Amino acid sequence: MxxxxxxxxxxxxxxxxxxxxxxxxxxxxxxxxxxxxxxxxxxxxxxxxxxxxxxxxxxxxxxxxxxxxxxxxxxxxxxxxxxxxxxxxxxxxxxxxxxxxxxxxxxxxxxxxxxxxxxxxxxxxxxxxxxxxxxxxxxxxxxxxxxxxxxxxxxxxxxxxxxxxxxxxxxxxxxxxxxxxxxxxxxxxxxxxxDEPLQVHKVSFSTILSFFTQPGIGIWLFILAFYFAFILSVWVFIKPYLITKGLNADDVAIYIGFYGSSVGFVGGMVASRIGKYLTKRRILIYFGYFNMFSILILIFMEQYYFSIFFVIAVITFISIAIALTSTIVFSLIMDYSRGDSKGIDYAVQSSLSSIVRMIFTVAAGFLISSFGYTTMFCIGMIGTALVVYVVYRFYKI
Incomplete structure (x- = not known):
């Protein structure tokens, strides 16, 4: 060429x-x-x-x-x-x-x-x-x-x-x-x-249903639904949380919109490199530990010492956590998409993951309204720990 x-x-x-x-x-x-x-x-x-x-x-x-x-x-x-x-x-x-x-x-x-x-x-x-x-x-x-x-x-x-x-x-x-x-x-x-026509595959209920009847699919559906949901719910409310702590909107835009997105870009590249050396199970466990640590820093900052240093640290770690988590989840979605129905399987898994994440985020908003940010962060931490335990105990691939 x-x-x-x-x-x-x-x-x-x-x-x-x-x-x-x-x-x-x-x-x-x-x-x-x-x-x-x-x-x-x-x-x-x-x-x-x-x-x-x-x-x-x-x-x-x-x-x-x-x-x-x-x-x-x-x-x-x-x-x-x-x-x-x-x-x-x-x-x-x-x-x-x-x-x-x-x-x-x-x-x-x-x-x-x-x-x-x-x-x-x-x-x-x-x-x-x-x-x-x-x-x-x-x-x-x-x-x-x-x-x-x-x-x-x-x-x-x-x-x-x-x-x-x-x-x-x-x-x-x-x-x-x-x-x-x-x-x-x-x-x-x-x-x-x-003008070359593309082949169009019909979406049938039986094809969609057959995805959920595969042997051993239950543990993957659990991971798909909950692995990303907790850390994402925390991330969504980082901006409103920082506003309540007195940061102005310009600073929040710079810290998260510019800096956070840039760090996430680096995190995605790091995740692609890690995937060459570890099994998917180990990656899920290690990335889950990283998510827990990221939320733990946020809880520490909220409870003990709020400062710009910790704000930057929290944004750094949670941005990387989002990048790492999304990379492994999307990779596994492709792995679980069957050869004869890749498009449908990918869409079904993406849809399931999306709707659970939205439900979790809406629920997180009600939690914050009723009990405050600390409660929501702690539930995110505990939920992430439970998901990591389930992966360690039951996910064998």
């Missing part, structure tokens, strides 16, 4: 990366930035936890995919779907900016939920277009660019967007997010979609 071909591949990856980044950034702000906004407005933590339900469309993603293939739009089929859904997504984002956070809480919630549904839907033709454009040999590199785009969305959605809100307000923030989506759609004009 000559230099010209490499450069062409690089440009195509950048164009896809721009699309992934613009689509993901608002969702990151919904789940990471808005909790801070609500905390600043004095909203009860139980409502803040409720906002994690905006991730609900990810649970039904595999049910949305047939729509794209059933309604054929002719030449540049997937590009047209991305363009139409992206336009509606941008309009919805702009509309969110016209709503009041204080006066229209439930209306705001459902409009944001609709925006997240559009984001989830756009991801379907965008991934399909990527499969058509990139050869099998080039898809590893394409996946790397996609991963990088998602890490950048953590910075733009959790850091830059929050800073934008702090200095220019709610309406301006969503106008910028909307403009970002519209501008990114221009990338479609520079991506060539071939």
């Amino acid at each position: 000559g230099p010209g071909t490499y450069f062409s591949l690089f440009k195509t990856n950048i164009r896809f990366g721009i699309l992934y980044l613009s689509v993901a950034t608002p969702v990151v702000f919904f789940m990471g930035g808005i909790p801070v906004v609500l905390q600043l407005k004095g909203v009860d933590p139980s409502f803040i936890g409720l906002f994690q339900l905006v991730g609900l469309p990810a649970v039904i993603k595999f049910l949305l995919s047939p729509v794209v293939d059933r309604f054929f739009l002719g030449r540049n089929h997937y590009k047209k779907w991305i363009g139409l859904a992206g336009l509606l997504y941008a309009i919805t984002l702009y509309g969110i900016g016209t709503l009041s956070v204080s006066d229209n809480f439930y209306i705001l919630f459902f409009v944001i939920l609709f925006a997240t549904l559009l984001s989830t839907f756009i991801d379907i033709p965008l991934n399909a277009l990527s499969i058509k454009v990139f050869s099998k040999h080039d898809r590893i590199a394409a996946s790397g660019y996609k991963t990088s785009a998602y890490f950048l969305s953590g910075i733009s959605g959790s850091g830059m967007s929050l800073l934008l809100y702090n200095h220019f307000g709610w309406s301006c923030t969503f106008s910028v997010l909307s403009a970002g989506v519209l501008l990114s759609l221009a990338s479609l004009f520079f991506i060539k979609e071939n």
